[in-house]
Amino acid sequence: MTGAGWAQLIVLIVLIAVTAPLLGRYMANVYEGGPSRLDRVFGPVERLVYRFCRIDPEREQRWNIYALSVLAFSVVGFLLLYLMQRVQSGLPFNPTDMANVAPALSMNTAVSFMTNTNWQNYGGEATLSHLTQMTGLTVQQFVSAAAGMAVMAALIRGLSRAGQRTIGNFWVDLVRTTVRILVPIAFVFAIVLVATGVIQNTHGFTEVHTVAGSTQQIPGGPNASMESIKQIGTNGGDFFNVNSAHPLSNPTKFSDFLELYAILIIPFALAFTFGRMVKDKRQGYAVFSVMFVIWLVASLLTIFLEVGGNPKLDARGATQSVTASSPGGNAEGKEVRFGPSASGLWAASTTGTSNGSVNSMHDSYTPAGGMVPLLHMKLGEVSPGGVGVGLNGLLILAILSVFIAGLMVGRTPEYLGKKIQAAEVKLVAIYILVMPAIVLVLIAISTFVRSVSDVSILNPGAHGFTELIYAFTSAGNNNGSAFAGLTGNTAWMNTALAVAMLVGRFFLIIPTLALAGLLVRKRRVPPSAGTFPTHTPLFVVLVIGVVLIVAALTFLPVLALGPIVEQLKI
């Protein structure tokens, strides 16, 4: 790893350590509805939305009404986005004359953005009009992220309140998250991105004459505004098909660093939001520690495996060391301006969150190097996780950890003073089992589908199987990054991936909200000598162990058939 690679990692960590607690404190105030200096700016906007949508901000919801509100909101979002794609050729802001999108692809894309996955079976700027990208996809990038954060706020209220039956109001949480958190940050960040060279215009393609004498089509479009919320909201869907590897989306090493920071900042900050909302900052530090340790280990592993390069190339005399014209390491599928260090760090970060944007092609990683991002998603994306949903997953794993610890010492487990009993554990078990079940079942079925073997999988053997594993893992975890090398725009893949995204989103949100509804009505028991402390390094290690064991037991067999066997064959 080069000095520049180490410098990037260290500066990123310092920046997150300094800014995440500040942002976490601000977000806690947003969800607690406390007074703020910004009320004068945001208050009138919120009141206007409440009045227009007939929302009573004082009226809170029981968990099931909260869940039905999430579902209703998502259905409407899906229908609007689906319709917009189906009729885009007749709508304005279509300078590149894009045709209407086919039904199966429209469904896949609408599901993808409504679930915050941003899996892209479509060809970016080659499929969608500017209007569809601006008002269809980008709006969903805001509101799907806000919906995930609203669910997180509800779960934290379930833990922090006692003897109540309501967990907040979904519509209020949605509006406050969008107006007070996502829009302001994304607005500022979009301007910063424009300053670094990310494009923002309404042009179509511009024909230019190159130095070599040929002509080239340079795409235009409203990219910075989408790029900004794509990273801030851990969405991942880019204006361009090659995502953040495109020079007009991620032009320089500096823009790469800023976008990487934007991916990580809200998920890490939410750990501090949690600590503040439960009135015990140490709980937030513990959660942050779990997130940070797993993310750092995954990042270093990916970086070192890619910097190390491919031993087969060494044997054939090819140099993989750093030179004036090469960043060294495994260079295939990577932008020269980023190299293996920045690419590996991005790959681990985009899969530890539910972001899914890429600045290099994961399909071209060494088998072991590619397995780390794959495994990182399979851990449930809790390091640091997608905005909101990542913290949900980690809190549920923390509850599982105190349950396991309780079993070991023979005491009724407690988390934040709430007794963890049969009903809680049933909901936790459902949450833990849903994702692996849908991912593994759909992978298994897909291996028998003729279009998958004949059309979708482009590489034979273990590598092709890894591509299939990656696709369904990405969809089932609402990540959206692609391993590449897989043709996803077929009837089967469009439908099966959409099902994986839907189940991976809503079948996790529902038990999470049910858990919030269950915990919110429980009275808090005072801590006793038998209470397992949940802010100590021991608890952090226990949660990390549970995360790893749950993933290892579930996914080791399928990984053995893909990346592990491929690495052993090198």
Added chain:
Amino acid sequence: MADVLVLLLIVAFFGLCVAFVRGCDRIIGPDDAEELAAPPPDAATDREPVGVNS
């Protein structure tokens, strides 16, 4: 025709989600009036950390 199929698929899925909400509600059971009545001072507003040996 394909549009209708997509619509049916989505309606079916969200119908399943509503059933799932009801299933989870059965797991957690009805709100217990005794549990909710006259809650003690909410420890969440206390300064004392919870879940900790002290």
